[in-house]
Amino acid sequence: MNERKIAYILLPAFLGIFLLGGAFTVAPKQADPGPDPITRKVDSVLALMTLEEKIGQMTLYTTDWGSTGPVIRPGYADDIRSGHCGALFNSHTAAFTRGLQRIAVEESRLKIPLLFGFDVVHGYKTMFPIPLGEAASWDMEACEKSAEVAAAEAASAGLNWTFAPMVDLTRDPRWGRVMEGAGEDPYLGSRIARAKVIGFQGTSFDKGDRVLACVKHFAGYGAPIGGRDYNTVDMSEREFREVYLPPYKAGVEAGAWTVMAAFNDLDGVPSTGNSWLMKDILRGEWNFPGFVVTDYTGINEMVSHGIVANQKEAGELAVLAGVDMDMQSAAYQDHLKQSVEEGKVPEARIDEAVRAILRTKFLLGLFDDPYKFCNEEREQQVLLSAENQAVARDVARKSIVLLRNEGVLPLAKEIKTLAVIGPLADDQNNLIGAWSGAGEGRHCVSLLSGIRNKLGKGVNIIYAKGCEIEGEDQSGFAAALAAAQKADAVVLAIGEHKDMSGEATSRATIRIPGQQEELARQLMATGKPVAVVLMNGRPLVMPWLAENAPALLECWWLGTQAGNAIADVLFGDYNPSGKLPISFPRLEGQIPIFYSHKNTGRPFDLNSKWTSKYVDIPNSPQFPFGYGLSYTSFRYGKPQVDKTVFRRGQDVTLTVTVENTGRRAGEEVVQFYLRDLVGSVTRPVQELKGFQKIMLKPGERREIQFTLTENDLAFYTRTMQWAAETGSFDLMVGGSSDDVQSVRVTMIE
Numbered sequence: 001m002n003e004r005k006i007a008y009i010l011l012p013a014f015l016g017i018f019l020l021g022g023a024f025t026v027a028p029k030q031a032d033p034g035p036d037p038i039t040r041k042v043d044s045v046l047a048l049m050t051l052e053e054k055i056g057q058m059t060l061y062t063t064d065w066g067s068t069g070p071v072i073r074p075g076y077a078d079d080i081r082s083g084h085c086g087a088l089f090n091s092h093t094a095a096f097t098r099g100l101q102r103i104a105v106e107e108s109r110l111k112i113p114l115l116f117g118f119d120v121v122h123g124y125k126t127m128f129p130i131p132l133g134e135a136a137s138w139d140m141e142a143c144e145k146s147a148e149v150a151a152a153e154a155a156s157a158g159l160n161w162t163f164a165p166m167v168d169l170t171r172d173p174r175w176g177r178v179m180e181g182a183g184e185d186p187y188l189g190s191r192i193a194r195a196k197v198i199g200f201q202g203t204s205f206d207k208g209d210r211v212l213a214c215v216k217h218f219a220g221y222g223a224p225i226g227g228r229d230y231n232t233v234d235m236s237e238r239e240f241r242e243v244y245l246p247p248y249k250a251g252v253e254a255g256a257w258t259v260m261a262a263f264n265d266l267d268g269v270p271s272t273g274n275s276w277l278m279k280d281i282l283r284g285e286w287n288f289p290g291f292v293v294t295d296y297t298g299i300n301e302m303v304s305h306g307i308v309a310n311q312k313e314a315g316e317l318a319v320l321a322g323v324d325m326d327m328q329s330a331a332y333q334d335h336l337k338q339s340v341e342e343g344k345v346p347e348a349r350i351d352e353a354v355r356a357i358l359r360t361k362f363l364l365g366l367f368d369d370p371y372k373f374c375n376e377e378r379e380q381q382v383l384l385s386a387e388n389q390a391v392a393r394d395v396a397r398k399s400i401v402l403l404r405n406e407g408v409l410p411l412a413k414e415i416k417t418l419a420v421i422g423p424l425a426d427d428q429n430n431l432i433g434a435w436s437g438a439g440e441g442r443h444c445v446s447l448l449s450g451i452r453n454k455l456g457k458g459v460n461i462i463y464a465k466g467c468e469i470e471g472e473d474q475s476g477f478a479a480a481l482a483a484a485q486k487a488d489a490v491v492l493a494i495g496e497h498k499d500m501s502g503e504a505t506s507r508a509t510i511r512i513p514g515q516q517e518e519l520a521r522q523l524m525a526t527g528k529p530v531a532v533v534l535m536n537g538r539p540l541v542m543p544w545l546a547e548n549a550p551a552l553l554e555c556w557w558l559g560t561q562a563g564n565a566i567a568d569v570l571f572g573d574y575n576p577s578g579k580l581p582i583s584f585p586r587l588e589g590q591i592p593i594f595y596s597h598k599n600t601g602r603p604f605d606l607n608s609k610w611t612s613k614y615v616d617i618p619n620s621p622q623f624p625f626g627y628g629l630s631y632t633s634f635r636y637g638k639p640q641v642d643k644t645v646f647r648r649g650q651d652v653t654l655t656v657t658v659e660n661t662g663r664r665a666g667e668e669v670v671q672f673y674l675r676d677l678v679g680s681v682t683r684p685v686q687e688l689k690g691f692q693k694i695m696l697k698p699g700e701r702r703e704i705q706f707t708l709t710e711n712d713l714a715f716y717t718r719t720m721q722w723a724a725e726t727g728s729f730d731l732m733v734g735g736s737s738d739d740v741q742s743v744r745v746t747m748i749e
Helices: 037-048 051-057 076-081 094-107 131-135 140-156 176-180 186-201 237-244 246-253 275-285 301-305 311-321 331-341 347-364 376-382 386-398 447-458 477-486 516-524 543-548 562-570
Strands: 018-020 023-025 059-062 064-066 069-071 087-089 115-118 214-218 258-261 291-293 401-405 417-421 460-464 489-495 530-535 551-554 634-636 645-647 652-660 666-676 687-696 701-708 727-736 739-748
Touching: 037 347, 051 059, 051 331, 051 347, 059 076, 076 094, 094 115, 094 376, 115 347, 131 140, 131 176, 131 186, 140 186, 140 376, 140 386, 186 237, 186 246, 186 687, 214 246, 214 275, 237 246, 258 275, 275 311, 291 347, 301 311, 311 331, 311 347, 331 347, 386 562, 417 447, 417 477, 447 460, 447 489, 447 562, 460 477, 477 516, 489 516, 516 530, 516 543, 530 562, 551 562, 634 727, 652 666, 652 687, 652 727, 652 739, 666 701, 666 739, 687 701, 701 727
Parallel strands: 059 087, 087 115, 214 258, 258 291, 417 460, 417 489, 489 530, 530 551, 645 739
Antiparallel strands: 018 023, 064 069, 401 551, 634 652, 652 701, 666 687, 666 727, 727 739
16 A cells, blocks of 8 residues: 555445545535535544544543653554544654554544644754743744744654644743743743744645644643642733733734643633633634643643542533543543533534544645655654754854853953863753753763864863762862863853753752852852853842853753854854843742832832832842843934824834944844833833844944834723723833833823
8 A cells, every 4th residue: 555645435335425645526516615625524524433533533642752762552552543542642753653653544444644743842853942042032033943943853753743832921930841931021922932833833734844833831821829830820810811811822823723721720720621711712712723632631630620520520621611632631532422422511512623633634734645744764864954953053042141241251262271160061961951852962062062163172171070960069179170270261061950940840949059159159269260151941049140250151951052052152253142031030039020010009219118129139130031241232322203192093113223332243132112101000110012133233323113003002901901091101122121211102092
């Protein structure tokens, strides 16, 4: 049988309709004015299915990935044959998925192809910066391109569905999954959500080099009480709609074909069983056409939430709420047929879910060619290609944020002796970061290797580990200090282990672990120029280092090309342009901390005791949202507007001149903020409404414009209507949320 073009004979008795190569063929006497072709195909398949086979399409199972390679869990092959499983995850590589797909399309009754999903979060084999790090690039083309490369690699290895992007906004760096999102701001998060969905899915699946995106975790998952993963989420509807929902909506509007329900409850109802989220908002307000999948065993977990008594009730609640596919819990497979037979779940609801899943498979072209994503030749050509490595290096260096620089950076390539020190200096495994998919540390360029690649053999490079990431052992300090004494400058690589962030790794203390900061103190005491390279998955509390390091680079987990990218920045071949997508607190006691807070009736006043503040530290973060330095300097002119008074429906154009006043070419992220001075409900002191990333040569000036629309002024009013209110507004522009100039405008009726 030809594997690339299988004839699917569904039932010769069924009106003489055949599915041949994915196209239903009939001989109508006249043109059919009815549904679109895919809908007709979907309905034709659905009409042939038993209830058990329908429920099978709603069931997603995981395979095992053993020490010697991929393994299908016992019994799952039989589930595929019997039509009791419509999708698999953690099933990748072209050969493995081909074998599983063959079972579905050759051995099952209806020969319906499988979907194959995987957490391709920031790369498949070629690893890109963790999403929080990539968000620091503020570069939408880079964000889209990295997703495109990840999709191409994943698609070559048998996958057609990624459980990404994670668009959960968070303002609590204690939360372990902070590394997987875009930070604290709904506008920036929405822009990135859109870019990632477009990058993953493209405009078509015809070439087999794009995959389905999955917007997750719907909804509010990034705001758990206490920053503790899986914990309860509780907030006002206004806060939920204005701050947390926009990135999900942006991903859906960009065309994401799947959405994943969150683990958390919201207003007392777990997301997996929340019909207000799935029906009213997702499908009602946003007209989402795709299907909703649970997170891992999300249905079962509603029993622990205490909202249902058993798994059967949990499955009923989930499916009636609008969840179409059950990931791993088997609640649908074990109980949904009985629920239908008892009249507790209408079969029409089952049909609705299956239609969405089958439509997805048709859109992917799996009925035409079930093996289009299982191309071993393409897999060998695409994975870790030189072209992909070039993209990874470019995105990685754009994600680096220069937090502090007292004239140490960039280092001179002509340096005679350089000490490279720290537990992460010659590390590969950690640099790919958490949620690294199929990535392998052995393919990663370490910082030490990147520096050697940059400097060649003409520079004496002395390496000393100094200490481990964790633990109290200082026995390596002597060698590290000796190396520093011999060197002209020191590069110190410290931070977290990659498994210190990610799912289920919330931390009450977010300090640099072990003896690393003490190592930094002693190295700085030598008087040598020290450039500290931070590698971490979340904002860290580091007040001493933030105020005393001669140079401080936030490098996150940058992926496969980490070492080369960091070396590009250290030695000035790339001028750092990253800006923080999330605030860095001074101490954990400030958390949650974010720039777009609201004023109280007693706003902060340093000269008055009776105002909202801490008595032991400033209210402000250590490093604010939007902050990031450069090797050059930029000067902003006074912002101008084309009108200071305007009517509803009119736009306002803000213009500002930005000049590179330094000696190096550099990129600047020009940020545009708004403050509504008086509203029917309290409004944030600042809201990001736009940004532009520009490149300027030394001495170059450029006029930048932003357009303010009435919708930019809208919010959920006291009566929960989305509307703009007349009044005065401060428009602010600058290079960071804490470094802006403003101009006031007024909207009238």
